[in-house]
Amino acid sequence: MAIDETRIWVKAGDGGKGCKSFYRNRYIRYPRPDGGCGGKGGDIVLVSDPSINNLREFHFRQHFKAQSGQHGSSNRKKGSDGQDLLIKVPVGTIVKDNKTGKVLRDLSYPGMRLVVAKGGRGGIGNAFTKDHSVVPPEFGEERELLLELKYLADIGIIGLPSSGKSTLLNALTGSDAKTGAYHFTTKNPVLGVLSDLELVVADLPGIIKGAHEGKGLGDRFLKHIERAKILLHVVDVSGVEGREPWEDYTVVIEELRKYNPELLKKPEIIVLNKKDLLADWGNVRKFKEYVNKDFVLVSAKTGEGLDELIKAIKEVIGEG
């Protein structure tokens, strides 16, 4: 299983000090305690964000400290709370306490939040304690974390460059992956969520002949599909790129086989894309003849056939 991992140190904000202060003026005999409380320190929060694809940035920054609370002041004024520090991590990050090895949470869906270190409570000002003393603030929690990224898309979209993988991801999940009429538009995997089924879909860079030995964007990304439960294999059926759909299909399958033959055991849904560009059924017929497997005919661009594709996905995952 492909795993990236990194250690980070986090420290939540300390609470601000409570204030010790007495109000006096010439009309009151006894000074009145009026020290305000300190603010709470900021928390450290991890958030899984689909726009982040790896843990690379943590190789450059490993220490994170949230803001401390401000001190209280006279006139019962409370110090402001320290701001929480949000740390964006990729979807699929497993967060462990590095000291105990305990898993704190598996951030397997976009937008999940996990407070990994709590900010300290602010001190209490002398206006608010019975004996007019000041209660000291708490320190923010400190922790050493181990972040592990597993590539856990349920569905991996594979296919040659420009077959329409990103367009399909966008159509299925409402994502905003970059698409373009040139090869290798997608340089890093992009994740989206098929919300009805709560499935994470990964759109991957195009695979070309020789990918298993590092050609094109190479085998760097093939690992992303090792954990996928289903492969959506997108083939440009229109041949606008001057390629033959059945050859395209075989090229990708061969690359998978050379990279890791186990991948071929995964359920595969063949998606013949760009139906809207078909002038006749010639290519479809030939594909049927040469490849001799079931497929779904769609246009990622117009949305035609996508219902059928979702039905096919449901059948494979057993919800059909």
Ligand SMILES: Nc1nc2c(ncn2[C@@H]2O[C@H](COP(=O)(O)OP(=O)(O)OP(=O)(O)O)[C@@H](O)[C@H]2O)c(=O)[nH]1
């Ligand atoms: N007419 C038509 N064009 C499509 C369809 N799907 C994708 N395209 C176009 O084909 C081109 C390539 O689409 P992408 O979605 O970027 O292809 P990709 O497979 O992600 O390409 P790479 O990321 O480079 O591997 C774009 O210009 C798309 O607009 C379709 O169903 N019909």
Ligand SMILES: [Mg+2]
């Ligand atoms: Mg793409």
